[in-house]
Amino acid sequence: MSKENETTISTASRPETNGAGAPSGEETLTVTDNRTGRSYEVPIVDGTVRALDFRAIRVDEDDFGLMTYDPAFMNTAACRSSVTYLDGTNGVLEYRGYPIEQLAERSSYLEVAYLLVHGELPTASQLADWQHQITIHTFVHENIKEFLGGFRHDAHPMGMLLSATGALSTFYPEADDIDDPENRHIQTIRLISKMPTLAAFAYRHAQGQPYVYPDNDLAYSGNFLNMMYKMTELKYEPDPRLERALDVLFILHADHEQNCSTSAVRSVGSAKPDPYSAVAAGIAALYGPLHGGANEAVLRMLRRIKHRDNIPDFVNGVKEGKQRLMGFGHRVYKNYDPRARIIKKAAEDVFEVTGRNPLLDIALELESIALEDDYFIERKLYPNVDFYSGLIYEALGLPVAMFPVMFAIGRTSGWIAQWREMVEDPEQKISRPRQIYTGERARDYIPIDQR
Ligand code: CMC
Numbered sequence: 001m002s003k004e005n006e007t008t009i010s011t012a013s014r015p016e017t018n019g020a021g022a023p024s025g026e027e028t029l030t031v032t033d034n035r036t037g038r039s040y041e042v043p044i045v046d047g048t049v050r051a052l053d054f055r056a057i058r059v060d061e062d063d064f065g066l067m068t069y070d071p072a073f074m075n076t077a078a079c080r081s082s083v084t085y086l087d088g089t090n091g092v093l094e095y096r097g098y099p100i101e102q103l104a105e106r107s108s109y110l111e112v113a114y115l116l117v118h119g120e121l122p123t124a125s126q127l128a129d130w131q132h133q134i135t136i137h138t139f140v141h142e143n144i145k146e147f148l149g150g151f152r153h154d155a156h157p158m159g160m161l162l163s164a165t166g167a168l169s170t171f172y173p174e175a176d177d178i179d180d181p182e183n184r185h186i187q188t189i190r191l192i193s194k195m196p197t198l199a200a201f202a203y204r205h206a207q208g209q210p211y212v213y214p215d216n217d218l219a220y221s222g223n224f225l226n227m228m229y230k231m232t233e234l235k236y237e238p239d240p241r242l243e244r245a246l247d248v249l250f251i252l253h254a255d256h257e258q259n260c261s262t263s264a265v266r267s268v269g270s271a272k273p274d275p276y277s278a279v280a281a282g283i284a285a286l287y288g289p290l291h292g293g294a295n296e297a298v299l300r301m302l303r304r305i306k307h308r309d310n311i312p313d314f315v316n317g318v319k320e321g322k323q324r325l326m327g328f329g330h331r332v333y334k335n336y337d338p339r340a341r342i343i344k345k346a347a348e349d350v351f352e353v354t355g356r357n358p359l360l361d362i363a364l365e366l367e368s369i370a371l372e373d374d375y376f377i378e379r380k381l382y383p384n385v386d387f388y389s390g391l392i393y394e395a396l397g398l399p400v401a402m403f404p405v406m407f408a409i410g411r412t413s414g415w416i417a418q419w420r421e422m423v424e425d426p427e428q429k430i431s432r433p434r435q436i437y438t439g440e441r442a443r444d445y446i447p448i449d450q451r
Helices: 051-056 100-106 109-118 124-135 142-149 157-171 181-207 220-229 240-253 260-269 275-286 294-305 308-319 338-354 359-371 374-378 386-395 400-424
Strands: 006-008 027-033 038-044 084-087 092-095
Touching: 038 051, 092 100, 092 109, 092 338, 100 240, 100 338, 109 124, 109 181, 109 220, 109 240, 109 400, 124 181, 124 220, 142 157, 142 181, 157 181, 157 275, 157 400, 181 220, 181 275, 181 400, 220 240, 240 338, 240 386, 240 400, 260 275, 260 400, 275 400, 294 308, 294 359, 294 386, 294 400, 308 359, 338 386, 359 374, 359 386, 386 400
Parallel strands: 006 038
Antiparallel strands: 027 038, 084 092
């Protein structure tokens, strides 16, 4: 290849250093376009090449330039983020650099929410102020109750949560001023504080029970249990073990870098609507059975299996492609999901209070059979966070339809942290993928009587 044919693509608009602080431009990729014989040198920064750099690779002046094709974003980074670190090969999950195991053991959900949103663990006074702010914003406008009352008695609570979150934007029209940091902050507080209220109201609607107002004497998870389960008692007193287990579940679900719902929040948020609308998009994505609906699907699966004797037949069906083993497998984890390990332990703690869920035995046996089966070993399919979370939710007396709602409460802090990061990132623009057009071209319209 002659030197004239080598084109170095400008790095002028690129950051000067990579994440490790090494100067950029040190590492490059040379590609040769066999259509033209020309070679191109593309910078590698943070183990990544820029898709846009390939646009310079053209056969002639009229050529649009080379695009990259990556359905489902299997190998494309869409942002720089300092919120969550995930190493799926080694089963590592860290929020802002803190291992999930330590946070689940020692932190509270609200402290973790602060960490995700602000990037650092709070001091004692910062935490007290944050908790106070969240606590005094738990009420929703009375019209929200009427709005929820318009749903059918059997409406799925996730659909109700999705709509109610979107509806919040109409109660806070100033929320669309997303370029104002103070405004972003107050909407952050509102989203985190009101999500459990909306979730509990959706549940009580399905039960045909009156809504329970937030109790500001209680902590985040205790108040949620209050809004869910308070009946005629003057003061609801949550069992501290259940309250803690719930807090741990919220911590485990708080963020998971660029998953489907977070990408939805970022993608919709990139068009600059208010954050309620962006988070509603995240809830919509989380509704799906391959994402937040998986814990619901796990419970239905365990009930269908019904007895340990039926496990081998079920597993054979999975291997024949008739069904999936729900709660197994992950796009990123090719190892045991670290959250599943913590949740398995939390399940034992909850069962000490509520009594053992018989489905746990089916789940445990299913897991041990699958972990030794070549089909699952070869495909690196391990239990994910949802394999055991549904069992805990059921032990707490929740109907399966509430499971993704629980996921949404925890994930709200992650969505909003990622949304804020996106809004503040000067590199981000409106999200707009390309396509490879496969349809017809330039056809003449045919009148209906001639078709
Ligand atoms: N049961 C049986 N086979 C599976 C499963 C499963 N749960 N998951 C993946 N496979 C097989 C799949 O059939 C494929 O096999 P083959 O190569 O022979 O065609 C191979 O493993 C790769 O699967 P894939 O569908 O290409 O993997 P993916 O990265 O696109 O899907 C997933 C990831 C999570 C959607 C998928 O593993 C799945 O459907 N799992 C069950 C649903 C579930 O538990 N979802 C919760 C995810 S964790 C919570 C969250 O973050 O939302």
